Amino acid sequence: MANRKNMDHAIHPILRERYSPYAFDNKIIPQNDLCSLFEAARWTASSFNEQPWHFIVASRDDQQDFQRILSCLMPANAQWACEGSTIALGITRKIFSANGKMNRSAEHDLGQATANIVNEAMSRGIYAHQMAGILPDHAQELYAIPQEYMVVCAMVLGYLGDPMRLPPALRERERYPQERHSLHDFVFSDKWGATAPFVIDRSL
Amino acid sequence: MANRKNMDHAIHPILRERYSPYAFDNKIIPQNDLCSLFEAARWTASSFNEQPWHFIVASRDDQQDFQRILSCLMPANAQWACEGSTIALGITRKIFSANGKMNRSAEHDLGQATANIVNEAMSRGIYAHQMAGILPDHAQELYAIPQEYMVVCAMVLGYLGDPMRLPPALRERERYPQERHSLHDFVFSDKWGATAPFVIDRSL
Numbered sequence: 247m248a249n250r251k252n253m254d255h256a257i258h259p260i261l262r263e264r265y266s267p268y269a270f271d272n273k274i275i276p277q278n279d280l281c282s283l284f285e286a287a288r289w290t291a292s293s294f295n296e297q298p299w300h301f302i303v304a305s306r307d308d309q310q311d312f313q314r315i316l317s318c319l320m321p322a323n324a325q326w327a328c329e330g331s332t333i334a335l336g337i338t339r340k341i342f343s344a345n346g347k348m349n350r351s352a353e354h355d356l357g358q359a360t361a362n363i364v365n366e367a368m369s370r371g372i373y374a375h376q377m378a379g380i381l382p383d384h385a386q387e388l389y390a391i392p393q394e395y396m397v398v399c400a401m402v403l404g405y406l407g408d409p410m411r412l413p414p415a416l417r418e419r420e421r422y423p424q425e426r427h428s429l430h431d432f433v434f435s436d437k438w439g440a441t442a443p444f445v446i447d448r449s450l
Numbered sequence: 451m452a453n454r455k456n457m458d459h460a461i462h463p464i465l466r467e468r469y470s471p472y473a474f475d476n477k478i479i480p481q482n483d484l485c486s487l488f489e490a491a492r493w494t495a496s497s498f499n500e501q502p503w504h505f506i507v508a509s510r511d512d513q514q515d516f517q518r519i520l521s522c523l524m525p526a527n528a529q530w531a532c533e534g535s536t537i538a539l540g541i542t543r544k545i546f547s548a549n550g551k552m553n554r555s556a557e558h559d560l561g562q563a564t565a566n567i568v569n570e571a572m573s574r575g576i577y578a579h580q581m582a583g584i585l586p587d588h589a590q591e592l593y594a595i596p597q598e599y600m601v602v603c604a605m606v607l608g609y610l611g612d613p614m615r616l617p618p619a620l621r622e623r624e625r626y627p628q629e630r631h632s633l634h635d636f637v638f639s640d641k642w643g644a645t646a647p648f649v650i651d652r653s654l
Contacts, residue, residue, distance in 0.1 A: 442507045
């Protein structure tokens with residue numbers, strides 16, 4: 247697949263090659279790779295080293311488990327996610343275990359752990375497609391997740407499949423260029439909206 | 451520095467070597483490296499491709515800027531952060547730009563972008579130390595950040611310094627082993643608290 251990113255600055259190949267495919271091959275991810283993916287999450291930084299991230303994980307080699315987790319995705323997502331190898335729900339603990347106070351970083355730190363899973367996966371030729379389009383209340387009940395935890399997102403993990411097997415609408419999305427705002431729009435310095443000088447200097 | 455992680459499974463060197471130092475060398479980070487760090491954030495995945503992340507960035511070669519951003523950290527953090535090369539505040543947009551509705555993934559997606567900055571940095575020998583211990587209201591006012599944005603966290607970026615120059619208490623923390631929960635404690639399958647079979651199988 248041609249790189250569909252219009253990059254302004256060089257970045258590491260793992261980050262450069264990442265995208266969120268719709269077309270997955272239904273090959274199984276070996277157990278040792280799965281362990282390494284969650285080991286990558288494990289060593290993420292977190293506020294007060296709380297490690298608020300938790301994951302519920304199901305692979306297609308256990309179809310009962312796999313159908314259960316698929317039922318937690320919005321139907322439009324389950325439609326293509328069902329071709330993935332492994333699906334994980336991302337869950338975070340809203341309070342600190344030490345004192346029960348609200349953890350302002352709970353979702354942020356889950357996001358970091360998830361990014362590390364995605365990056366470890368890419369280093370192994372495994373792609374991830376994340377989604378916020380889930381049914382969190384259903385998941386909370388189905389898996390008996392205590393109320394102090396929040397189901398935030400899901401991700402499909404697997405190997406690249408043949409886009410020609412996708413429904414036409416998704417097949418087209420698989421070809422879109424990946425679009426992003428410019429660094430000018432989100433890297434500021436002395437006040438809000440003022441692009442940082444190093445971005446301006448390197449854009450001349 | 452000896453690796454202070456007790457790992458159960460192999461992970462990519464960028465993730466394996468990462469830690470959050472207190473001792474920084476005050477060398478300047480070249481502009482092209484800084485651009486690549488934020489380019490890594492740019493290509494992060496986000497819910498509806500909203501890209502809610504924003505950063506305010508200051509480097510020590512502009513001391514006025516640098517002192518301003520230091521004033522947004524809790525004093526205990528500013529004490530060692532002042533030795534870093536560059537400091538960034540992580541800010542996220544709480545609502546979707548398309549329809550003004552709340553973005554449930556805003557903090558999560560900022561976390562992912564920040565993890566990608568940290569990983570790009572590590573690939574260039576630049577270390578990051580993140581913190582939630584900031585003064586968000588002060589930052590919001592100081593930089594005139596609109597109310598629909600939330601200041602979530604900060605990170606210090608720089609090169610490793612000499613731990614012997616740290617105050618004794620921080621010097622000790624720099625030597626602690628990095629501790630994490632086991633995969634058994636946060637990777638579940640068919641119900642909450644039940645460790646996923648692939649974790650159990652690979653632990654025998």
